Amino acid sequence: MTEKMNVKNLEKSYKVELILKNILVYGFLGIMAIIVVVPFYWMIISALKTQAETEMIPPTLFPQLLNFQNFPNAMMQADFARYIYNTIFVGVVSTVGTVVTTIFAAFAFARLEFKGKNILFTLFLATMMIPGEMMVITNYITVARLGWIDTYQALIIPFVVSVFYIYLLRQNFKQIPNELYLAAKVDGTGDFKYLLRVMVPIAMPTIISITILKLIGSWNAYIWPNLVADSDSMRLITNGLRKAFTDDQGRSQIHLQMAATTVVTVPLLLVFLFLRKYIMQGVSRSGIKG
Amino acid sequence: MVESKNNLKAWLYLAPALILMAIFIFYPLFNTILIAFKEKYNYMTGEFTQFGFGNFAFIFRNQIFWRTVSNTFFIVFVSVPISIMLSLLIAVGLNSIKPLQKVFQTIFFLPYVTNTIAIGMVFAVMFNQSYGLINTIIGWLGLDNAINWVGYGAGWGRAMTVLLIYSVWEALPFKILIFLSGLQGIDKQYYQAAQIDSTPRVRVFTRITVPLLSPMIAYVAVTSFIGAFKEYTSVVALFGLDTSIRDKGIGTIVWFLYRSLSDPRVGEGSAGWAAAAALFLFVIILIFTFINLYISKKRVHY
Numbered sequence: 001m002t003e004k005m006n007v008k009n010l011e012k013s014y015k016v017e018l019i020l021k022n023i024l025v026y027g028f029l030g031i032m033a034i035i036v037v038v039p040f041y042w043m044i045i046s047a048l049k050t051q052a053e054t055e056m057i058p059p060t061l062f063p064q065l066l067n068f069q070n071f072p073n074a075m076m077q078a079d080f081a082r083y084i085y086n087t088i089f090v091g092v093v094s095t096v097g098t099v100v101t102t103i104f105a106a107f108a109f110a111r112l113e114f115k116g117k118n119i120l121f122t123l124f125l126a127t128m129m130i131p132g133e134m135m136v137i138t139n140y141i142t143v144a145r146l147g148w149i150d151t152y153q154a155l156i157i158p159f160v161v162s163v164f165y166i167y168l169l170r171q172n173f174k175q176i177p178n179e180l181y182l183a184a185k186v187d188g189t190g191d192f193k194y195l196l197r198v199m200v201p202i203a204m205p206t207i208i209s210i211t212i213l214k215l216i217g218s219w220n221a222y223i224w225p226n227l228v229a230d231s232d233s234m235r236l237i238t239n240g241l242r243k244a245f246t247d248d249q250g251r252s253q254i255h256l257q258m259a260a261t262t263v264v265t266v267p268l269l270l271v272f273l274f275l276r277k278y279i280m281q282g283v284s285r286s287g288i289k290g
Numbered sequence: 291m292v293e294s295k296n297n298l299k300a301w302l303y304l305a306p307a308l309i310l311m312a313i314f315i316f317y318p319l320f321n322t323i324l325i326a327f328k329e330k331y332n333y334m335t336g337e338f339t340q341f342g343f344g345n346f347a348f349i350f351r352n353q354i355f356w357r358t359v360s361n362t363f364f365i366v367f368v369s370v371p372i373s374i375m376l377s378l379l380i381a382v383g384l385n386s387i388k389p390l391q392k393v394f395q396t397i398f399f400l401p402y403v404t405n406t407i408a409i410g411m412v413f414a415v416m417f418n419q420s421y422g423l424i425n426t427i428i429g430w431l432g433l434d435n436a437i438n439w440v441g442y443g444a445g446w447g448r449a450m451t452v453l454l455i456y457s458v459w460e461a462l463p464f465k466i467l468i469f470l471s472g473l474q475g476i477d478k479q480y481y482q483a484a485q486i487d488s489t490p491r492v493r494v495f496t497r498i499t500v501p502l503l504s505p506m507i508a509y510v511a512v513t514s515f516i517g518a519f520k521e522y523t524s525v526v527a528l529f530g531l532d533t534s535i536r537d538k539g540i541g542t543i544v545w546f547l548y549r550s551l552s553d554p555r556v557g558e559g560s561a562g563w564a565a566a567a568a569l570f571l572f573v574i575i576l577i578f579t580f581i582n583l584y585i586s587k588k589r590v591h592y
Contacts, residue, residue, distance in 0.1 A: 021491075025383045026390075032398045036459070040400065042423055043412040058426045105307035114300035127315050131520055131575055133547055133568045137325065137561065138318030138553060141333040161310040166461055191299065220405045222523055227552065238407045242526065245411075254415055261408045272403040277398065283402065283467060 043265065046258035047062050047071070054254040055077045067255070074259035078244035079232060088238040090155045093217030098214050099207060108171035111181060118258030121170075124163050136224065143228050154228040155236070159218075165210045168282070172206040174198055187256055209282030212275055216268060300588050325565035333561040345559065345566035349546075353447040355567065357539050361450070365542065366518040369454050373461040376511060380462070381469035384500060393469070404461035408526020412442050413456050440528060442537055449529065449538040456524050461517070472506035473499070508586035512579060519575050520544050543571050 046054055046068055048063040071131070075081065106112070109121055139158055148154040176199060184194045200207065225236040241264055245257035272279060301308075325331055329344035349355045384394055401409070416423045417439035431436035435439045439452050480502070484494045500507070522544035529535045531551065541549070547567040553560035 022387075025386055029380065029383050029387070029394050031395055032376075036400060036462070038423070039409055039412045039416065039459075042416050043409075046412075046415060055421055057421050058429065059421045059423060101310065103308040104303040104305075104476045108300045108303035110302035112296060112303065114297045117300075120304075124311070127311070127319070129576075129579065130319060131516070131568070131572055132571055133520065133544055134322045135315055135318040137547075137551060137565050137568055138321040141311070141315055141321075141325075141561065144316070144334065158314040161307045161314070163311070163315075166307060173469075216403060220407075222407050222526070223548070227548070235494055238405055241405075241411070242407050242530070254418075256536060258415065261411055264405050267404065268403045269400065272400070273396070276399075279403065280399065283464065286448060 047262040070259035074256040083237045083240035094156045094159045095214045102165045106169035109170045150231045150234045172203045209278045213282045326569045330559040331562040345562040358541045362542045369457040373458045377465035385473040399463045406523045407527045449540045472503050504590040513580045
């Protein structure tokens with residue numbers, strides 16, 4: 001009898017504990033989720049307010065009137081169409097270039113035998129541990145001496161190679177059984193054809209991850225473009241965003257500033273929501289932002 | 291014969307990547323080290339007076355430089371532990387729930403794909419002195435809410451607080467992702483055994499979860515220390531112009547580096563100062579990475 005009571009009490013206390021635990025966990029996650037989301041919310045509602053409303057004290061938590069006119073106005077503030085065009089052009093060209101150099105190099109490291117392969121691969125990997133600032137200084141000088149300041153070359157060419165992506169794809173290529181390669185050889189298929197017809201299709205998910213991450217990286221690039229292409233006609237979107245609304249304290253025109261910020265941010269969020277799988281797969285193996 | 295043919299072919303496949311890496315990664319690495327020791331190096335003409343430690347003497351005597359060093363260390367030692375602990379808690383929480391798990395996971399990953407400059411500007415608006423959200427909330431709590439967080443004259447302490455909050459906010463998603471995938475790989479039997487022994491949750495966390503997750507924690511610690519040492523874009527995003535950053539004394543080492551590089555005093559060797567700062571940063575990061583690896587070798591449970 002008492003034993004049964006004990007069991008029941010125990011069960012009850014477990015249930016209470018479980019409920020308490022759930023309240024705690026969901027409460028904590030909920031608060032953190034709000035902290036994560038609030039900046040996005042604040043950006044969007046500020047983008048829809050009138051200038052007068054953005055300066056109201058206390059601020060309104062929802063716009064009194066949805067003022068969509070802010071978006072075209074913000075785009076007119078500076079030459080945003082040009083910035084967007086520049087960014088897309090630079091992003092697409094450097095992404096295509098990167099994917100090509102990555103596929104070739106990864107293939108050489110994964111399938112072909114040559115002298116010094118291991119040393120070279122180790123050397124490649126070692127560069128990932130060196131802060132990029134070490135390279136940026138000399139690269140800036142190289143670009144300046146070549147007369148490439150304010151050109152597309154300066155924005156694209158230094159970035160059509162990525163050690164990390166080579167590493168990622170090489171790992172993926174390595175998983176493809178060697179028998180396939182040998183069978184292709186027996187059939188007289190050349191290396192190049194084999195690479196394009198067999199390896200690339202099999203490794204497509206990784207290549208898609210690389211493409212998306214690289215495009216996002218180009219969209220978000222700030223430091224290098226700010227350094228080498230700061231003239232109004234060559235600016236990329238992030239740099240343009242930072243410059244266009246920076247009057248002395250960034251105080252006036254918050255509605256336009258936030259509208260432009262929304263234009264920069266929303267495409268990224270949409271890309272993320274639709275291609276979540278590829279992005280998270282790529283990121284969980286990387287740790288490199290942009 | 292066959293082997294040498296294969297050799298040549300391999301180098302052909304490697305050529306595009308290799309040539310680019312030679313020009314934009316390997317050569318710059320050595321050249322930047324060289325520049326750091328070239329005194330009064332004019333990067334447009336390539337002239338310099340002599341090899342020596344002049345650039346290091348210049349930056350080490352510069353008060354602004356030491357300010358940026360202490361700022362950087364402050365950011366590293368405050369933001370990294372906080373973000374690791376927070377993301378670990380979030381990951382453990384996420385791992386323990388079923389309903390809404392995917393939704394929360396998606397939300398927590400959002401900061402990763404966003405533009406550092408763009409959202410930094412949103413943070414600056416939210417922390418605005420008069421019509422910002424943060425001061426409004428502080429007002430609801432009945433406290434004095436005329437705090438100048440990010441404007442001119444805000445002062446180091448407040449500006450640093452905002453910078454730290456923003457760095458942690460930005461740093462969470464990657465860490466949560468890594469920790470969560472680590473947690474999902476832990477054998478459930480450990481937890482069942484602990485449950486049978488009715489081990490308290492805190493003990494389960496410190497004795498099972500943390501040790502089994504230690505390889506991921508070590509990995510995240512190394513990458514986030516390196517990232518925090520290179521903090522720069524968030525500073526520009528939040529505070530904008532150089533005058534505003536100097537006004538608050540909130541610059542970081544990398545900020546100092548880029549400021550030197552774009553310094554108009556080219557003839558006096560401004561690029562040399564930048565290179566010296568870069569080398570200084572590189573050495574610090576190297577030392578830290580080794581310390582990190584050493585500790586993880588001793589502590590990490592594989």
